[in-house]
Amino acid sequence: MLRWVIFVIIYLVLGFYSLQAIKTASRYPWVHYLFILLSLFVIGNFLYQFTGTDGGRVLSRPKSYAFGFLLAMLSFQMITIVFLFGEDIFRLFVGVYQKIFSTQKEFSIPSRRRFLSIIALGIAALPFGALLMGMYKGKYNYKVLKYQLEFDDLPDAFDGYQITQISDVHSGSFDNRSKVTYGIDLINKQQSDVILFTGDMVNNKMEEMLPWRDLFAKLEAKDGVYSVLGNHDYGDYVSWESEALKAQNLQDLKNLQKEMGFDLLLDSHRYLERNGEKIALLGVENWGRGGFKKAGDLEKAKQGVSKDDFKILMSHDPSHWEDVVIQDDYHFHLTLSGHTHGMQFGVEIPGWVKWSPVKWRYKYWAGVYQELGQFINVNRGFGFIGYPGRVGIWPEISVITLKKKGLT
Template identity: 80%
Template sequence: MLRWIIFVAIYGILGFYALQAIKTASRFPWVHYTFIVVSLLVVGNFLYQFTGDDQGRVLSRPKSYAFGFLLATLSFYLITIIFLFGEDIFRLFTGLYQKIAGDQKEFGIPARRRFLSVLGLGIAAMPFGALLYGMYKGKYNYKVLSYSLEFDDLPDAFHGYKITQISDIHSGSLDDAEKVAYGIDLINEQQSDLILFTGDFVNNQTIELVPWASTFARLKAKDGLYSVLGNHDYGDYIGWDSEEEKAKNLKDLKALQREIGFDLILDSHRYIEKDGERIALLGVENWGRGGFKKAGDLEKAKAGISKDDFKILMSHDPSHWEDVVIHDDYHFHLTLSGHTHGMQFGVEIPGWIKWSPVKWRYTYWAGIYKEMGQYINVNRGFGFLGYPGRVGIWPEITVITLKKKGLT
């Protein structure tokens, strides 16, 4: 209870301070009252959604949107306050200087300048509007990102072989059947030889995927669909009545993935054959750093394959690649991961800038990287979680074309 009182107090102070910029910029009382009402509705809805029954780390859609609106409002507050606070410091020192210099008999602080308040509000409106846009449109702004990767030892038969990777569907967060169906059509339009899914079909429970099963069952690839589990698929972030119920949920999720058409690879491997040649496709259970489940067993997955095989590994968390895979005595040519979502927020201008706060947590957080002669692609995710939107880091469908160096 105390934490909520502190939260409301801080929110109120920030809102009151931001209101001063509104009052300086506009003399119309209805503008002031609208700001107050909206601010109260946002915090009231957030408290209503988050002070009810605790269901572990489950974020329902109403909770997610309550969090999203609060995040947008706080971003508006904070940026506005930065301008106000800077000006208030200047006003304070100006008043002190005028008093000491004898320019005025009594100490007084100059009035705020309308220009700076208007400027601050205008700049604050940009992230506020971007976060709202991210919830309204950005979360389904699917992007197809295509890469060609060359390898010296790729079997000749696989020159030009196309792989589509998707990741982090988080079906419990999806809320627009038409947009999701468009995303599925976009995947199928790539006409890839393989479709590989690198984990997190659900947020917590298999039941989240049930309404979407027929939609994802439309995915097609000539050589099949393969998948691994992500950290959210195990049901670790929800309170279960018993371990048996939790185990049944995971069993049901595995079965449903197979019904959809995915061959779920858990600490194992498959061979993909073409024209008498083959490549090894490996999959591990989730292995993550920093408190995430470490269930994946790379040794078990590679048992029975040769060091000389061309190897593609599916592992949900890119920290596994950084900490284990690239240092293994087997050479894993290409690893496919997800997990980070690119934090669903950042700035990406190809060839110029690629930034997200998630880079402070993960060295490899989005896109293609190469270390020690081995590649990883970290997919930005198909869905979303927590904040119900995306800003700058768009939902991704990755198409990777394998090339044999020297062949055209």
């Protein structure tokens, strides 16, 4: 309870400070009252959603939107305060200087400068508006990102082989069937040889996928649809009445994937064949650094696979690639991961800049990387969780074409 009280006090102080900029910039009282009401509504809705019996752990759509609106308001307040606090230091310095070195007897601080408040509010409105637009439109702004990767030892028959990768569906967050349908159609439109899904089908429970199973069952590729589990698929982030119910939820999710036509790889492998040649497709359960579940067993998945085989590995968390996979003596040519979502927020201008705060936690967080002659593609995710939107880091459908070096 104390942490909520402290949080609300800090929020109100930030809001009061931002209100000073609004009062300086606008002389209309209704503008001031509108900001006060909006601020109170945002914090009130957030508290209502997150102080329930579950402690806010079940990320329902109302909770996600409450968090999103709070995030937008806090961004507005923080940027406004950066300008106002700097000006206040300057105003205080001027007041002290005038008291000491001028003839005036009373200590006074100069008034706020209106033009600076207007600039502060204008700049603060940019992330505020972007976060709101990300909730309205950005979360379904699907992008098809295409990569061509070359390998010396790719079997000739697989030259030009096309893979579509999707990841992090988080079906419990979806709220627009027509937009999700568009995304599914866009995946099928790529007409890839195989579709690979790298985990996190739900936020917490299998039942979240039920309204969407008919759509995802429409995914089709010549060589099939394969999948692995992500950290959210195990039901670890909600309370269960018993371990038996939690285990049943996981089994139901596995069964559901099978019903939809997904071949779920649980520390196992399959061979993809073409014209008498083959490549190995391996999939491990979730293995993540920093408190995430380490269920994946790479050694088990490798059983029956030759070192000489061309190998593609599906592993949800890219930290597995960094900590384990690239050092393995089996040499995994291509690893496909997701998990990071690119934090659903950042700046990307192809060929110029790619930045997100998530880079401070994950070295490999979005796109293709190469280390020790091995590739990884970290998919930015098809869905969203927590903040119900995306800004700058859009939902991704990866299309990867395998090429044999030296083969025309």
